[in-house]
């Protein structure tokens with residue numbers, strides 16, 4: 408029998424062009440990161456739902472040195488933590504913007520695009536700069 | 541932490557030189573530190589009947605044949621990243637107090653500079669699926685980057701400054717100038733040099749980041765009644781505890797980002813020891829990065845949350861401050877033996893075995909913090925017996 412990995416639903420979402428988190432059918436809470444069961448009520452009855460288009464920047468770093476394959480030539484680049492306060496969710500995302508002009512609270516929206524290895528991955532751009540708010 | 545034969549004590553310490561390239565195997569480094577610790581404890585290595593290695597490195601089985609005990613009774617490994625050194629020390633204390641072993645060696649050996657650097661080592665930490673699928677594709681794969689996120693947020697919430705980070709770096713570097721064994725001995729650092737150094741992961745500049753080191757350190761833990769032959773005064777483990785943050789396998793999603801393992805471990809350790817933060821004479825803070833010193837000073841209770849910046853800026857952590865920190869230079873400037881070198885130096889300071897210019901006067905008690913993985917934490921409180 409094929410084992411279904413805990414992040415399979417996330418991958419499937421990206422393949423459809425969607426950034427998904429888990430929603431618990433038992434208690435109605437959303438959770439991130441994806442887990443085998445709900446951290447709020449321990450139910451295994453989880454499904455995948457698309458995250459809202461935009462989130463607020465909670466914090467960030469600008470990576471100036473890396474040995475990570477595919478990213479060596481991209482430095483300096485910004486990686487942030489994006490926040491959905493309404494769901495108490497925060498997740499890591501690559502910020503496609505000027506790394507010198509970041510501000511906590513700034514709104515970013517995601518799109519799914521081919522990453523350095525060709526796989527579909529979320530990329531976040533400032534909403535004011537024409538993102539899909 | 542009383543038991544029939546007295547408290548758990550550190551009765552022996554051993555450490556190799558710290559270098560960029562040891563030129564020998566990690567198993568050999570481990571044995572050098574272990575045999576030095578046995579010698580310091582005044583015991584035959586064959587008496588070591590408990591072995592607690594650091595995770596994902598030299599194992600107990602790798603060192604038992606040379607140590608020579610015919611009957612090792614206790615082994616255990618704590619998987620808490622950099623906090624594993626203190627978590628291992630705690631396992632050793634529990635083992636000797638419960639009579640599961642008489643002499644437990646806790647050790648770490650690594651060729652982290654010459655062989656396995658940090659971006660390869662982190663592939664052994666918790667939550668690998670999250671790292672691989674939810675961070676690497678976005679260009680994030682090192683502790684400097686993870687903790688830079690927490691640092692930036694702390695700057696935003698509490699106004700923590702670049703100068704506060706620099707003060708931590710400069711204090712550790714100045715301390716290393718009194719430690720000929722430090723990797724940064726003879727290499728002073730000015731604020732100007734600190735500020736003009738290249739960015740690693742903003743806000744972290746080069747000198748906000750710890751060293752990569754080859755070397756090994758070991759301590760031997762026994763009950764107080766077995767400590768007679770030790771070379772120096774006995775050092776008691778008055779209280780020791782570990783703690784795990786919420787969402788222990790993922791830092792970015794943690795709702796209270798500053799509530800880490802140490803936040804939970806510290807009150808437990810102080811409670812066990814019957815001590816308060818104000819009773820601590822000297823602190824060894826797990827200084828993997830400058831901001832983590834500020835954060836841990838806060839979460840251990842040496843100052844309030846958000847007050848760590850001003851605390852370091854006013855000189856509190858300097859050798860003549862209210863809470864001298866890392867007089868050996870720490871992971872930032874002595875070397876990075878994942879905090880086992882902090883334990884070794886804490887024992888040396890409590891025994892008054894370091895040169896006068898490095899000895900913090902009148903030290904009776906020491907605190908040591910551990911920090912690892914996604915914010916696992918530990919706190920040990922030691923005292924001269």
Ligand SMILES: [Zn+2]
Pocket residue numbers: 431432433434435436445446447448449450
């Ligand atoms: Zn639920």
